[in-house]
Amino acid sequence: MQINRKALIATTLAAPTLLVLAVAPGTASAHGTMSNPPSRTMVCYSEGPESPKSAACKQAVATGGTQPLYDWNEVNIADAAGRHREIIPDGKLCSAGRDKYRGFDQARADWPATTMTSGATHTFKYRATAPHKGAFELYITKESYDPAKPLKWSDLESTPFHTVTNPTVADGYYTMTAKLPSRQGRHLIYAIWQRGDSPEAFYSCSDVVFGQSNPSPAPTPTGTPTATPKPTPTTSTPKPTTTATKPPSDGTATLAAINAGVGVSPATTAAGAAVKVTAVCGGSQVRDVTSGAFSPARNAPGTPTVAWSPSLKAAKAGTYAVTVRCKNGNLARTSLTVG
Numbered sequence: 001m002q003i004n005r006k007a008l009i010a011t012t013l014a015a016p017t018l019l020v021l022a023v024a025p026g027t028a029s030a031h032g033t034m035s036n037p038p039s040r041t042m043v044c045y046s047e048g049p050e051s052p053k054s055a056a057c058k059q060a061v062a063t064g065g066t067q068p069l070y071d072w073n074e075v076n077i078a079d080a081a082g083r084h085r086e087i088i089p090d091g092k093l094c095s096a097g098r099d100k101y102r103g104f105d106q107a108r109a110d111w112p113a114t115t116m117t118s119g120a121t122h123t124f125k126y127r128a129t130a131p132h133k134g135a136f137e138l139y140i141t142k143e144s145y146d147p148a149k150p151l152k153w154s155d156l157e158s159t160p161f162h163t164v165t166n167p168t169v170a171d172g173y174y175t176m177t178a179k180l181p182s183r184q185g186r187h188l189i190y191a192i193w194q195r196g197d198s199p200e201a202f203y204s205c206s207d208v209v210f211g212q213s214n215p216s217p218a219p220t221p222t223g224t225p226t227a228t229p230k231p232t233p234t235t236s237t238p239k240p241t242t243t244a245t246k247p248p249s250d251g252t253a254t255l256a257a258i259n260a261g262v263g264v265s266p267a268t269t270a271a272g273a274a275v276k277v278t279a280v281c282g283g284s285q286v287r288d289v290t291s292g293a294f295s296p297a298r299n300a301p302g303t304p305t306v307a308w309s310p311s312l313k314a315a316k317a318g319t320y321a322v323t324v325r326c327k328n329g330n331l332a333r334t335s336l337t338v339g
Contacts, residue, residue: 031073031076031128031130031202031261032073032126032128032129032130032131032174032193032202033073033075033126033127033204034125034126034127034189034204034206035125035126035127035173036114036125037113037114037116037124037189037206037208038206039072039075039191039204039205039206040056040104040111040204040205040206041073041075041101041204042072042127043057043111044057044060044069044104045072047112049061049069050066052069054111054112055108055110056106056108056110056111056112057069059103059106059108060106061103062103063102064099064100064101064102064103067321067335068100068101068103068104070331070332070333070334071100071333071334073127073129075094075095075101075104075202075204076096076200076201077096077098077203078199078200080194080200081199082194082201084194084201088153088203090150090151090152090153091105091107091152093105093152093153093190093203094151094203094204094205096202104205105150107147107149107150107151108148109148112207113186113207113208113209114206114207115208115209116180116209116210117180117210117211118182118183118184118211119179119180119181120179120180121178121179121180122177122178122179123176123177124138124162124175124176125173125174125175125176126167126173126174126176126191127172127173128172128173128193129261129280131169131172132195132196132197132198133165133196133197134166134193134194134195134197135163135164135165135166135193135194135196136162136163136164136176136192136193136194137160137162137163137192137194138161138162138176138189138190138191139156139157139161139189139190139191140157140180140183140187140188140189141155141156141157141190142155142156143183145186145188147186147207151188151190155188157181161178161179161180161181162176162178162179164176166196180210184210184211185209185210186208186209187207187208187209187210188205188206188207188208189205189206190203190204190205190206191204191206261278261279261280261332262277262279262280262289262322262323262324262333262334263277263278263334264276264277264278264322264334264336265278267334267335267336267337268338268339269314269336269337269339270338270339271315271317271338271339272313272314272315274311274313275294275311275312275313275314276309276310277289277308277309277310277312278307278309279308279310279324280306280307280324281307281327281328281330283328284306284326284327284328284330285306285327286300286305286307286325286327287300288324288325289308289312289322289323289324289325290322290323290325291320291321291322291336292316292318292320292321293314293315293318293320293322293338294312294313294315295315295316299312314336314338315338317338317339319335319336319337319338320335320337321333321334322334322335322336
């Protein structure tokens with residue numbers, strides 16, 4: 001379930017009963033992903049799920065469809081409990097072994113990447129739509145890393161270059177300051193967020209390119225990715241491994257389109273049963289929730305709100321997309337299976 005902390009506060013003030021029904025204490029899911037440097041799922045979502053720009057993101061959609069991009073913050077394992085290396089097989093680190101996200105395991109040297117300075121101090125930002133206590137581990141690939149080969153655990157350094165428990169969180173972002181390892185060229189930062197109040201863990205792959213040690217900072221590009229970019233021509237020739245797509249340094253513009261969330265509880269139910277829906281539109285208002293699973297298919301809040309938690313009736317069997325649409329044009333989707 002994708003939930004914004006600010007929205008939860010607003011919901012508590014406006015309708016505490018609905019909040020208890022939708023998010024009982026201890027059951028909220030702490031979804032999230034690395035935002036600076038942005039993870040593969042975040043990069044592809046910000047390019048636009050229906051019309052991604054980069055060749056890597058286009059292939060991710062061709063492999064697994066658009067839903068994994070809309071669910072950019074759900075690369076998780078519910079019962080990980082610290083057993084990351086045991087339960088995630090080599091070659092599937094970026095998907096956490098989940099078939100849904102297999103498109104992000106592509107071994108290729110042209111994933112959009114963030115330019116970083118070897119040996120410099122960097123402020124990492126991790127987007128959490130429902131922050132919870134927990135520990136973070138950040139790994140870097142070894143100097144021998146080959147991005148054209150499937151990522152294995154042995155490609156990562158055996159110990160993380162940064163670990164932190166319960167880092168500072170504000171406005172839905174964890175902030176971590178760490179010294180970057182000494183590297184040159186294209187590499188990958190692998191982040192693990194192990195919740196402290198649950199066995200659930202989240203995983204993300206951020207592609208980076210290191211330049212010389214402590215050079216002058218690269219200028220921030222004027223262009224920023226959007227959720228619905230204009231498609232641009234691509235070729236089959238991979239980009240040189242020393243070329244990086246540089247998102248804004250603070251990650252704010254990249255995340256502008258990621259202020260919507262939706263969750264259903266339970267995710268699998270029977271026809272005729274009630275389903276608790278949590279819809280969030282940070283910085284905007286919920287326009288409606290739509291799904292062929294419900295009768296009626298479109299439902300809207302009676303008053304303007306950034307967070308809405310209705311109980312809707314599952315009408316017929318099947319697997320359906322559940323979509324929240326925000327008044328500023330943002331949207332988010334999840335799935336519901338009705339038996």
